[in-house]
Amino acid sequence: MQALIKGIVLLLALFALAVGARSVDVGADDHVLREVTDLQAKAAEGLPILVEFALTGCPHCHVAEEEFLKPMIRSGEYEGKVLIRKLLMDRGNTVVDFDGQEIAARDLARRYGAVVAPTVVVLSPDGELLTDPVVGLKTVDFYGGYLYRAIDRAVEAMAARDAAEVAMR
Known part of the structure; x- marks a missing residue:
């Protein structure tokens, strides 16, 4: 009987550790997709800046972040290629x-036509819109493709701009 009690206590302790570790992971994961506060500082990195214009509590924004944006950041595939941020x-x-x-976040959102949440834009380091915005979360099946295409087009546009600048020198 004593062995059974020890076994149950051990299982409960392991369960508590697992739940605690999961809580830490979830809390740390909240910082994967950072909110942008200083576009000028981010622009200094010289990369396109993907900005998700979102609303607090927006279920579609949550899906865009959890299913697409955070995994893109975690993958490391876009590091050095594009900065990925959100703006409430x-x-x-x-x-x-x-x-x-x-500038007020609402005014910045209006500048880029973000009237629906989520709206994703990819901007050059000087604030130029590099691709058409990805507006709303029409269908989860195609959303990733829309984001990947926007990033690829933005990177191509930046490369073309850089090549034109070099040619003009």
């Missing part, structure tokens, strides 16, 4: 714009 446009917050001036 319903909190009354401000962002440092590409020119160093503060």
